[in-house]
Amino acid sequence: MNRASLLELLKHPQRTTALSPSGWTEFIATARNANLLGKLAQRLHAANVSVxxxxxxxxxxxxxxxxxxxxxxxxxxxxxxxxLAQTGEPVVLLKGAAYVLGRKAAGVGRLFGDIDVLVPPGSLGKVEIRLMAGGWTQMKSEAYDQRYYREWMHELPPMIHVRRGTVIDVHHTILPLTARSHPDADAIIAHSKPLPGHRSLRIPCDEDLIIHSMCHLAHEGELHNALRDLDDIDSLLREHADSPDFWDRLGDRAQLHDLAAPVALCLMLARQFFDTPVPESLVLRLAGADADAAAIRRLAGLYDAAIVPDPEGRPPLRSLAAQLLIYIRSHWLRMPPRLLVQHLSRKAWQRLSLASGAGPKNEQGA
Structure with a gap:
């Protein structure tokens, strides 16, 4: 099943009634590999489609x-x-948990594996100690991984609960400290909204929630969830598409967070993949000068080639090549060249040591 057919059926679930048995098999497999099966199932259920x-x-x-x-x-x-309520610090839910608990359309049917939160940088010590006292423990034991997260990344090493097996990622900003863009994490926290029924938990304002989803897609090197993330973005944008001042607010927040280009890219992709009603004026505003806008359009073309769902998870060679270029770009955005070379060399050596049996058996790469 090609991407156009998958997207058409996701947008219009009633049309699945025309599928043959083999068509259903391919459709289910393609949606599963794109991590969209839960969303598809909820949409078919809500539309009362006979399956x-x-x-x-x-x-x-x-x-x-x-x-x-x-x-x-x-x-x-x-x-x-x-x-964490005893810390007295705000704890802002991000991505999937925020969609679900904030009752966003993007959360309906969404599958995810962990909870991401954002806390003020100055509270990291208190938050980590409280989580450890509450039963969470570090998943990264190797000294280099600890340094990698704590000195260069935007989050603590992931923590897992010893009894429930649930994973929490504690962020203090939304991009690595070594990245080329520097979003205003303080502004995200300051403009977040309390989550009813909770003492410390909050949800980002709608514009920041969307921008973080876009930021994650535009800077992430692994694209196995890219189509699901674009579906999230489409759903989030459509909730506000008819609000007269929403698009200006979104543009203002993107520029505040130093993320105008990534947001422009994701707006192009949402329109390209899901026909999201995005004003061209906003895309032009965020894309910048002609040369910058042309570069973003070329990048959108690369994503178009890379995001090709396949029922067997084996995309064509052209897509694999595009995925590799996006993966390389994500690392280039994450770290300056010298640090990036050092990091990749270190990780390659660790993998070789593990393969030869000389390295620590419980090491997990960052």
Whole structure:
């Protein structure tokens, strides 16, 4: 199944009634590999579409899994709130957890594996100690990984709860400290909104929630969730598409966060993939001068070639080449050249040591 067919059926689930048995098989496999099966299942369920028995089993499994995950994330949020409320610090939920608990359309049917939070940089010590006292422990034990996260990245090393097995990523900003752009994390926290029923948890304002999703897509080197992330962005934008001043506010926040180009790129991609009603004036405003705008359009073309869902997870060679270029670009954006060479060399040596049996058995690469 090609991408156009997948997107068409995601946008118009009623049209799945025309699928043959083999068409259903390919559709289910492609949606699963794109991490969109939960969303697809919820949309078919909401539209009351009659689905044959065989694909229905897969869809109902994905729908029930998403509902169970949403109950789990609500409970986990309560546990995090109870653990961190004593710090007196704001704890801002990001991405999937924010979509679900903020009751955003982007959260419906969404599957995810961990909870991301943003806290003030000065509170990292208090937050980490409280989480450890509450049962979370570090997932990265190797000394270099600890240094990598704590000196250069935008988050602590991931932590896992010893009993529940749930993972939390504690951010103090939304891009690595060594990245070329420098978003204003203080502004994200200051403009966040309290989450009803919780003492410390908050949700980013709508513009920052969207910009963070775009920032993640535009700077992430792994594209296995890219189509799902674009679907998130489309859903988030459509909630405000008819608000007369929303697009200006979005542009203002993108410029405040030093993320005008990534937001312009993602607006182009949302329009390209999902026909999102994005004003051309905003794209032109954020894309900048003619040379910059042309570079962003070329990059959008690279993403267009790279994001090609496949039922067997084996995209064509052209897509693999585009994915490799985006992966290289993500590292180039993450670190200055000298530090990047040092980091990649160190990680390559660690992998060789592990392969030869000389390295620590429990090491996980950053």
């Amino acid at each position: 044959p028995a065989a694909p229905l089993r897969h869809l109902e499994g994905a729908r029930l899994l998403s509902e169970r995950q949403h109950h789990s994330v609500a409970w986990e949020a309560q546990c995090i709130d109870a653990t």
